[in-house]
Amino acid sequence: MILPIYEVSDLIESLSFANAVFTNEIDEEYLKNTADTVVLITESINDLDKRANNRFRNLSYGVEVQIFYGTNFDKPILDVEIAVARKLESDDWHLSQSKSHINDPKTNQVTKVFYFTKNFLLEE
Incomplete structure (x- = not known):
């Protein structure tokens, strides 16, 4: 399993809106x-969860996604943000x-x- 920050990075890169x-x-x-649009992904949660028979069964993971829109960004920002949310939700x-x-x-x-x-x- 790759680190989830890299998983999210791949998903966001596939949208091709950031430099x-x-x-x-x-x-x-x-x-x-400040001219280029940059995305920074960092870890925000990393917890072992849902123990059973003295073993953890679940990894709860969180990421922070910071978008720094370039001053030359010419796409509708809300459309981009909806696409980001839907792309990650699809995974x-x-x-x-x-x-x-x-x-x-x-x-x-502008940042978001x-x-x-x-x-x-x-898995076992």
């Missing part, structure tokens, strides 16, 4: 680049939280944060 998708941290070259991820859009007054860059969770049932 770059990163896990854990954004590459230095993109930190001050059994559940949208647990959607934060408000934030507009950075210095860069005029989602939290998704997924339960992995472990």
Whole structure:
């Protein structure tokens, strides 16, 4: 099983709306680049769950998806966000939280944060 952050990264990359998708941290070259749209995926939950016969049977996992829309982004933002949510839901991820859009007054860059969770049932 690959780490769920990489699973989510692959799903988001398949939508082809971002210039770059990163896990854990954004590459230095993109930190001050506000023209490109960048997605950062980090782990938010990692719990063993549902014990039976003194063994855990389930892994509860959560990811935080941060979207930093480039100042040159020309697609309808809400359409992109709906596509992200539906893509992850189609792979059994559940949208647990959607934060408000934030507009950075210095860069005029819009950001959005989602939290998704997924339960992995472990085999014997």
